[in-house]
Structures are given as structure tokens and as C-alpha cells.
Amino acid sequence: MSRFEGRTGPIRLGMVGGGQGAMIGSVHRVAARLDGHFQLVAGALSSTPEKAEASAREVGLPEDRTYTDFTEMAKREARLKDGIEAVSIVTPNHMHLPVAREFLKRGIHVICDKPLAGTLADAKKLAKAAEASDALFVLTHNYTGYPMVREARARVAAGELGAIRLVQVEYPQDWLGDVPAPDNKQADWRTDPARSGAGGATGDIGTHAYNLARFVTGLQLEALAADLQSFVPGRRLDDNAHVMLRFEGGARGMLWCSQVASGTENALRLRVFGDKAGIEWRHDEPERLRVTPMGGPVSIVTRGSAATGPDAGRVTRIPAGHPEGFFEAFANIYAEAAAAISAARTGAPVPAGVTFPTIADGVEGVAFVDACVRSSKRNAGWVTL
Known part of the structure; x- marks a missing residue:
């Protein structure tokens, strides 16, 4: 059974990276909130304290859920009763392993930007960390969402x-x-x-x-x-x-x-x-x-x-003739992740048809x-x- 048994409503989401000037961070935030499956409640949006705090204010994060260190964020959020259930990692590649590892070992689901890591050695280490965790690992190869x-x-x-x-x-x-x-x-x-x-x-x-x-x-x-x-x-x-x-x-x-x-x-x-x-x-x-x-x-x-x-059909949002594009495809990956995370709350199997890139795809x-x-x-x- 998931450590988040009994959770209902939107999935409480954190983010590491993606502060001011980071295009992919805003894309992830739009994708996460498009269907109402996620609620961004915490973040370490930059390794620079001033930038982390300014970025958090821009996206509406409260001061007590704004972090300047991802390890501190993982530890504290894991202790909080209303702590995050999943984290988006949108840092440069070399940081994917150390960041993901901190959240995985605390049972927090990871949604990570691609590529999985900067080196094959790091990718294999991350795969071992994911295997040892009961948390899900989703890689955002967003083009598979079209x-x-x-x-x-x-x-x-x-x-x-x-x-x-x-x-x-x-x-x-x-x-x-x-x-x-x-x-x-x-x-x-x-x-x-x-x-x-x-x-x-x-x-x-x-x-x-x-x-x-x-x-x-x-x-x-x-x-x-x-x-x-x-x-x-x-x-x-x-x-x-x-x-x-x-x-x-x-x-x-x-x-x-x-x-x-x-x-x-x-x-x-x-x-x-x-x-x-x-x-x-x-x-x-x-x-x-x-x-x-x-x-x-x-x-x-x-x-x-x-x-x-x-x-x-199951990832088509609006009737034909009304264009769907990049944000919708990215949001489809988040929606698939949400379906799997919601199932994990009760130990139910992932719903039929749900598809998303995994740690194996990343390696x-x-x-x-x-x-x-x-x-x-x-x-x-x-x-x-």
C-alpha cells in the first residue's frame, strides 16, 4: 500500500528547478495544472536563494514551502502531513540523479525531464534508486503524448x-x-x-x-x-x-x-x-x-x-478542428502520471491504456x-x- 493511502483530490506537487528564465519549468507547470490533477504547493526553483525566492513568489508558492536546497525540501516535505506526493525535476541533466534520489528514497513519486541523466553511469544509478523505491518514476518524453x-x-x-x-x-x-x-x-x-x-x-x-x-x-x-x-x-x-x-x-x-x-x-x-x-x-x-x-x-x-x-481517442481533449498542440501533449504525460499515482494511493493496478515513458526508457x-x-x-x- 502506498504511503499516501487515503489521499484524495489533486496530487500535491513539488518542483525542483524551473525558476526564472527556465522555459521548460513553465511548460511543466502548465502541463501539470491543465487538467486539475495536480496542485503545485512547494518548490526549490533555483540553487540561488534570491532567485529561488523570487521565482516562488511569481508562481504563488507560500514562503514556508519555498526552499533553496532540494535535500531540505525532500526531508521536510516527507515529514509534513500535507507534504508533496510527487515532484517534477526540471534541472540541468547532471542534477537529475542527486535530486531524484532524495525524493525516491522517501517514497515521493518523480516526474523527470529528459534525458534521464548526463552519463550512462548516473542513469544506471538512478534506475537502481527507482527500483529500490515504491514510488513511480515518469520521464517526460512529451512527444509520445500526441x-x-x-x-x-x-x-x-x-x-x-x-x-x-x-x-x-x-x-x-x-x-x-x-x-x-x-x-x-x-x-x-x-x-x-x-x-x-x-x-x-x-x-x-x-x-x-x-x-x-x-x-x-x-x-x-x-x-x-x-x-x-x-x-x-x-x-x-x-x-x-x-x-x-x-x-x-x-x-x-x-x-x-x-x-x-x-x-x-x-x-x-x-x-x-x-x-x-x-x-x-x-x-x-x-x-x-x-x-x-x-x-x-x-x-x-x-x-x-x-x-x-x-x-x-483517450488522449484527445477537444473536438476535431480545434487545434491541440505542444502543451496538450505534455499535459497528456502528466495526466497519465496522475492516473498511475492515483491508482498507487490504493494499491490498484494502473488503469488499462495508461502509457508513459519510464525509467527503462530513460536508461x-x-x-x-x-x-x-x-x-x-x-x-x-x-x-x-
Whole structure:
């Protein structure tokens, strides 16, 4: 039985990181409150005391639930009768392990931003901590929350594409196409190996692309060959990667991620081709799934239409024609987490259909980055995860 047995109403949520100037922190807060499943009641929003306090005031946290140290927060919240039941971790990558460990060992559920950790060693340590805890661990690979991504996954699983032959996934951006300004804190930590980890673009967005391909196809990776570049002079981490993929069963793939692709903003795209049909999903048109049967007419399946199935339907919020996007997809991950946490209050099983990225997905994502770095050092030689 959960230590939160008897709790009712919204899940009392804490947050570590995500203070002033942190885009992803505000995204998590919007996603958490969109459906009313969570109530943010505590936070250590920055490691700088003044910033932590100012950030807490901005989001309406009371002074007695505002912390400047995450360990103090974990200890005190675990003792409080109305303490937090879950915590969102939205810090730079190198802090995921120490922060998550403090809450997991006190039975507090963790919702962690990706990638799981900065290094594979840390990811494995975090997996052990999660295994030893009775708390849930949710990783926010938010693109798996889009209804038409769920639709694509269901169609692959139902065999509509036939035997999968080819998987093409790409995630280009251009925001790191030059040396960033000194005050660009988001760029600063993402290009710092000590805080970001072994991967630059591969860790920041390559893990999203890899997770999306795995989520939709269900294919297990056999080996990869990666060619990583750091095009911007002086950059210590990769800002572009071309990765060849070999999947078990014979399917082949290609993953491209870049943060120096001039003129692109957030151009995530997945294409999967089987011996019967192909599908394509694009982040800039998230409500449409392009289906291409072998020798047949191309069809466009839209979110909320009669052509979609129950997997897409259960994460569809509003009628077709009213656009849903990034915040809603992110909120779907939080809603799935809420369903699992609510079930844990009574020891009930997770409701059927509830799906969210787990600690295992996180370890695999960091292993993907580690393999890419190893492969590139071997002149793009083939390696396993």
C-alpha cells in the first residue's frame, strides 16, 4: 500500500528547478495544472536563494514551502502531513540523479525531464534508486503524448504497415547555429559537458527522436553507427549527428538531429515504412497522420476523426478542428502520471491504456547517447547499446 493511502483530490506537487528564465519549468507547470490533477504547493526553483525566492513568489508558492536546497525540501516535505506526493525535476541533466534520489528514497513519486541523466553511469544509478523505491518514476518524453503519435503506434502494432522495413526520424533546429550570447543560460548549460553530459544535440533532442521511433515502432535496436560533429568553433559537445540504425528483425533506420540546421525551428518528423504501407507524422502538423499504402491512394488521418482508434481517442481533449498542440501533449504525460499515482494511493493496478515513458526508457535514451559517442570516436563504427 502506498504511503499516501487515503489521499484524495489533486496530487500535491513539488518542483525542483524551473525558476526564472527556465522555459521548460513553465511548460511543466502548465502541463501539470491543465487538467486539475495536480496542485503545485512547494518548490526549490533555483540553487540561488534570491532567485529561488523570487521565482516562488511569481508562481504563488507560500514562503514556508519555498526552499533553496532540494535535500531540505525532500526531508521536510516527507515529514509534513500535507507534504508533496510527487515532484517534477526540471534541472540541468547532471542534477537529475542527486535530486531524484532524495525524493525516491522517501517514497515521493518523480516526474523527470529528459534525458534521464548526463552519463550512462548516473542513469544506471538512478534506475537502481527507482527500483529500490515504491514510488513511480515518469520521464517526460512529451512527444509520445500526441494523439496522432498514439494512433501511429496503434496502427504499427495492429500490423497495418506489415513487416517494418525502414524507419526515418529527424529532429533539426538552428538555435545553436552560432556562438550564443554569454547571458543565454539555456545554451550555456546545454553546451557544457559537466552539466549536459556526454551528448549535446544527441542528448537534448536526439533522445527525443530515438524515443519517438522506438515508441511508435516497438522495434529493438541491434546496433548503430554514428557520425557526430561540432560545427561551431570551440564547442565541446556535438551539435549535429547522423546515426545509422540496425533493428532486430532486419529493419533499418536513420536518425538525424541537429541544432545548427539554418532556418529550422523544431522540425521533428517520423516516417515508418513496412511491406504493406507507410506512415508519416510531423511536429509542425501534429494533428495529421499521413498513411501511404503500397500501390494505393494516400490518406490523411486527422485527430478526432472517425478514422482514429481508441488509443488516440483517450488522449484527445477537444473536438476535431480545434487545434491541440505542444502543451496538450505534455499535459497528456502528466495526466497519465496522475492516473498511475492515483491508482498507487490504493494499491490498484494502473488503469488499462495508461502509457508513459519510464525509467527503462530513460536508461535506454542515455545508452543511445553513449553509443553514439563511442561510435563516432571509432570513425562511425558499428556499436551496440
